Amino acid sequence: MEAAEGKDLGIDPRSDDKALKRHLLKKYSGYLGSLRKELSKKRKKGKLLKEARQKLLTWWELHYRWPYPSEMEKIALAESMGLEPKQINN
Structure with a gap:
């Protein structure tokens, strides 16, 4: 099933990981940036010892x-x- 999913994306699942990383970063980079911002806002402030x-x-x-x-x-x-x-x- 994974092979079929990879072909739907136009990526050969047996190919180099770099191609997959590039594809995923291209597709989700905007989402990752906003997610990083959201997570940094929600960090708990540290309490003093x-x-x-x-x-x-x-x-x-x-x-x-x-x-x-x-x-x-x-x-x-x-x-x-x-x-x-x-x-x-x-």
């Missing part, structure tokens, strides 16, 4: 009167927790 969250809460408790770290503090916090400075900002 429990230890990183606890360190941030501890820092906040110590600085609750002014809970805005300086740029140097942000860098130090990020490095100590293995986070990006952007994650500290957020």
Whole structure:
């Protein structure tokens, strides 16, 4: 049955895989692009590790009167927790 399906597409199923890949990419490339976009939108945002969250809460408790770290503090916090400075900002 697969051989009949391949002949309907104009591809010899015994031929090189490259021809089949080219055909499939030509036929479905638009769909694959939109699918990739859709999947990238639906990625779950990662949660902070429990230890990183606890360190941030501890820092906040110590600085609750002014809970805005300086740029140097942000860098130090990020490095100590293995986070990006952007994650500290957020």
